[in-house]
Amino acid sequence: MSTETIQHCAGCGIGLQTEVKSKLGFIPEVALQKEPLICQRCYRIKHYNESSSITLQQDDFLKLLGHVGQTKALVVKIVDIFDFEGSMISSLARFIGNNPVLLVVNKIDLLPKVTNANKIINWVQRRVKEENLKVVDIVLCSAKKNIGFDRVISAVQEYRGNMDVYVVGATNVGKSTLINRLISDYSDLEAELTTSQYPGTTLDLVKIPLDDGKFIIDTPGIVYKHRLTEVVKKRDLTPLMPDKPLKPMVFQLNEGQTLFFGALVRFDFIQGEHQSFTIYTSNAIQIHRTKLERADQLYEEHKGVMLTPPAQADLEELPKLVKHPLHIPKGKQMDVLISGLGWIKVNSLAGAQLAVHAPKGIKVITRESLI
Incomplete structure (x- = not known):
């Protein structure tokens, strides 16, 4: 698809492209004949209640966080207990303003079964303090194994009030699995997906409508090259x-x-x-x-x-x-x-x-x- 004839997704507003499936705005060529034009990511959310893993480099992700700080929202930060330091967004506190942060520690099922959950929470609290990040709560869960997910839902309900919810996280932390669960538990998706690009950026945000008129906002995963999982084949x-x-x-x-x-x-x-x-x-x-x-x-x-x-x-x-x-x-x-x-x-x-x-x-x- 040439830049002269570029078209935009009717769901999220991203520029559409047919070349790279893993990049923002991908749409199969056969879908170009359909109306409205919707990128594969929005299509999967709308028809299958499923979000996909789309990624951004760190600089673009930090631009996105700057916009989050200008809104009133609950920020749900997802980290991977298996790679806690590698999946933390160290500069998060500088960009989100006064918005509350709910820290969801995913993949807790990977820890040996004898592990004491309270000790893990205490350890996470100390590590978060070292990162100068203030959080309203810490929830341990496994989105894949459906462990602790009821607590994630109740925490989101408790802390968001009447605000939107931004979900942020690095790649390979289980963000898509967790947000897919949020979609299925929190939204009937009867409303259309809405354009949510901020002016002057090419960042892809997908807004998933909630029953009260607010949104869960799925942000692309951030790529951190300091993680071994990002440099291997x-x-x-x-x-x-x-x-x-x-x-x-x-x-x-x-x-x-x-x-x-x-x-x-x-x-x-x-x-x-x-x-x-x-x-x-x-x-x-x-x-x-x-x-x-x-x-x-x-x-x-x-x-x-x-x-x-x-x-x-x-x-x-x-x-x-x-x-x-x-x-x-x-x-x-x-x-x-x-x-x-x-x-x-x-x-x-x-x-x-x-x-x-x-x-x-x-x-x-x-x-x-x-x-």
Whole structure:
């Protein structure tokens, strides 16, 4: 579809295009003969009560947040408990004005079943405070497994009053699954979808009508390149992203030992007392242990073959591994988070010198232990 003949969606107002299914404004060519013209995203909401995952780069997403701050609305922020820091919008507080924020912590079903929910909420409260984000409430849920979703609905009802509801979140946090549940629970969709673009932007917002004349506003997912899930090939997402409760693996390591997580990430225990490390990653990721002195050679000889994912053919497109030196102080229970891969809990209070080698740009941090 040429720019001279560009047409717009009658639902959300986005410019229509027929080339890329995953981009904003996609419409199949056969649908161009129909009236009214509706992009595939609006079509799926209108006819199937289903929203799709459309994404934006960070700069465009921040422009969108600036507009949210000029309205009166409840902001529902969705984060992924498996990648909490990686899926947080760190600048959210600066953009949303005085609007209340309801924090929905999704994928709680991935945590081991013995996990104490109150301790998780307390941990999230401390982490949110560190992010300087004020929230009216925190709700743990699993949209996929329908755990805690009644509480999400009641919290939205409690805090929105007569306001619109903006739903924001990064990619792969389960935003579409959760908003699809909101659509089915909250709206009969008898009203037409309405144009909701703000002047001067090309951002796609879909307004889903509620019974009281207000709207749930579905925002595109934000793409954060600091997450491993954003830099690997699509075929590697399946082993990388767990779909069932994590089964932690415990490794007893001496200093001078290394763990490889496929060919994606390398974890070095450089110095410290003999101690255990608990791994919280997808159980589809193969972990290989070796001596630190052999780590470079092992990687060069076996990356993409024994050490997978990714496969050898995809290694060239993966950013080169960058070393992150880490210090775990004595007396602290800490996790090492590798955004998109999971985390490694340092079980000893004796302290340790560590290093993580991860693709360039991937967020690697230490934090208070989640579990």
